[in-house]
Amino acid sequence: MAETKREIERKYESEDSGLPDLTGVGGVAAVLDKGLVELDATYYDTADQRLAAASLTLRRRTGGSDAGWHLKLPVAPGVRDEIRAPLSDTLPEELAALVRSRVREARLVPLVRLRSARDVRHLVDEHGALLAEASVDAVTAERLTGEGGTVQWTEIEVELADGGDPAFLDQVEKRLARAGVRPSASPSKLARALERTGFHRKPAEPAKPVTAGDHVLAYLRAQRDALVALDPAVRLDTPDAVHRMRVATRRARGALRTFRSVLDRAVTDPIAVELKWLAGELGIDRDQEVLAERLTTALDALPPDLGTGPAHERLASWAAARGAGAHAHLTGVLDSSRHLALLNTLDALLADPPLRKAAARNPKKVLGKAVEKDLARLTTLIERALGLPPGEDRDLALHEARKKAKRTRYAAEAATSALGTPARDLTAAMKSLTTLLGDHQDSVMARRTLRELAAVAHAAGESAFPYGVLYAREEARAAAVEAELPERWRKARSRSLG
Known part of the structure; x- marks a missing residue:
């Protein structure tokens, strides 16, 4: 051992x-x-x-x-x-x-x-x-x-x-x-x-990015390196390692999708599919952990006279059952031929990138235009979501907007080396926006889980009242997010690169 x-x-x-x-x-x-x-x-x-x-x-x-x-x-x-x-x-x-x-x-x-x-x-x-x-x-x-x-x-x-x-x-x-x-x-x-002994091969220093293609490839290389370097930490169950690997996966996928004018999508689209698969596998344990922590914290804050004892036990059992074997599954994913093939494919992409004509052009113009396109699509999603009445349709629309906001954030981040302060400011604004939208989505998932736990508790003859209290609080929390969203979005939108 x-x-x-x-x-x-x-x-x-x-x-x-x-x-x-x-x-x-x-x-x-x-x-x-x-x-x-x-x-x-x-x-x-x-x-x-x-x-x-x-x-x-x-x-x-x-x-x-x-x-x-x-x-x-x-x-x-x-x-x-x-x-x-x-x-x-x-x-x-x-x-x-x-x-x-x-x-x-x-x-x-x-x-x-x-x-x-x-x-x-x-x-x-x-x-x-x-x-x-x-x-x-x-x-x-x-x-x-x-x-x-x-x-x-x-x-x-x-x-x-x-x-x-x-x-x-x-x-x-x-x-x-x-x-x-x-x-x-x-x-x-x-x-x-x-x-x-004359045996050491010093790695070549990466050249300073000049073209649009150089900047995109440098960003992708950093994400590939993170995926490789974080592998042992994930296997050793190091805190936050899974989350960091998942973020690197999303960043790489976002760059491939945003900068299609730089890299040939006929080559990169299949890679993006595999990155999405890996992010999904990494998210199984992570999403469960975040949700369990949120519900446990909320339950701890309730007065003990609400009879939260059985609810604590049921929540702990739910978290343990859902999380059992997750780490073993994840190490199996990292050992899989599919994952190793993905790493090899990323290496091949960086060694012989499928560059398009725009890759050789001015990075400020090419990357700035790509980021603005993502921001325009995000604008459409946000405005659509805000135009819907509260309910399931709005929840789904806000979730789609959150995913697009993340992609815009990563696109601006990738362009920062070329665009400087404007891209850095947009990255920060998108991070603030995704944090708010993430809280809303967490509330949606928490309410769904609370309904399931309440139904099981009721069937077992336990009081479902604590779950109802938590449900109402999550509902109020989501409403507060929706009320804050227009102003948060206005501030984020003001950071446009144009």
């Missing part, structure tokens, strides 16, 4: 192989000699180094207290999450799944072997509690493919103890600097090994 450990560490060059005295730094009362540890790690990647390009490292290591398979995912500079699985001859499936969005059909092969003689010191406070582990590592790196090659170096590594204050590492770094020890130029041993 894999476990996750947050790793906060810093690496330093060490010419003389020595660790300066760190006693007294940041509350260090003693530096304890923990002896020499021999570590032997083989690092795996695809032949074209897809993991290294994303600053991911996958290794099988023996020696030390944590022998096994380790996958390191970057979080921030100097901060990584290390996913550990027990030692075995083959890569555990749980780790293979976490790199699937990058590896796909490619094979993982051993690229580099690192052997380290690690001289370990524990930095402890006056009570003997561990503050950090400092080590001097004598490293031998061997390239395992191509022409091979071996390099050696010595480095100092300081890793913060679990739960420690990262500011402690700043104090250690100041002491090391006074001793002439400088930070390592490489973020990891693997990166240094790849560079020094």
Whole structure:
């Protein structure tokens, strides 16, 4: 079974192989000699180094207290999450799944072997509690493919103890600097090994967007990258990861649909269909979670003398039953051939984009015109919805307007790099509008669910009164949104790019 450990560490060059005295730094009362540890790690990647390009490292290591398979995912500079699985001859499936969005059909092969003689010191406070582990590592790196090659170096590594204050590492770094020890130029041993054996392929820096096509492709590339990068977080059930992946999916689909003058829709329409499918799959769990949270919060706010106990139990059971197996289903979607094919198709689109004539033209004119078209369609939908009487037809019309407002928001967002402040202001206005319309749609869904729960409760001989109270409040909330909408829309419409 894999476990996750947050790793906060810093690496330093060490010419003389020595660790300066760190006693007294940041509350260090003693530096304890923990002896020499021999570590032997083989690092795996695809032949074209897809993991290294994303600053991911996958290794099988023996020696030390944590022998096994380790996958390191970057979080921030100097901060990584290390996913550990027990030692075995083959890569555990749980780790293979976490790199699937990058590896796909490619094979993982051993690229580099690192052997380290690690001289370990524990930095402890006056009570003997561990503050950090400092080590001097004598490293031998061997390239395992191509022409091979071996390099050696010595480095100092300081890793913060679990739960420690990262500011402690700043104090250690100041002491090391006074001793002439400088930070390592490489973020990891693997990166240094790849560079020094001539094996590292630096990714090309993206060119600055010039044409309309450049701006659209840059936006699409960012969404593709988000879909790939968020895959492990979704699998690990990281908070908000599903929502962020769903937003990236919607942004990509919106760009394909809005900028049809730039990209040939004969190629992009089928991709948009697949993006819509993925967004739908991602939304199953997310929509359920949002609705359950809304109803639970509302129920908690009711006076206890309304007899809300059975309603709380029924709502909890409903949420658990509807959410059961959702995460397993979602990981199945991410592992599916359909999803992997979508990622491959997005890669192909970006590598060889089906550009139309407008793609080579002035981005301000081309992108601005496309955004204005979306805004005009949104205007028609909003005005139609506001002209309908309150009820189901208006609810449906407002829901359609909300979807169009989101698309307009993403279109303006995609055009911001070309249009600047006007597009940025329109993006903010559309975000405000979609938030209001989203609250209305959430109320519609909440009332539908409350009717269902009330019917089941009544059939079971329970009081349906709490559901009725909540229903009335949701009805009033929706009415307030509808009353506010004309003014919110007027402000949003004033942000037109024209």
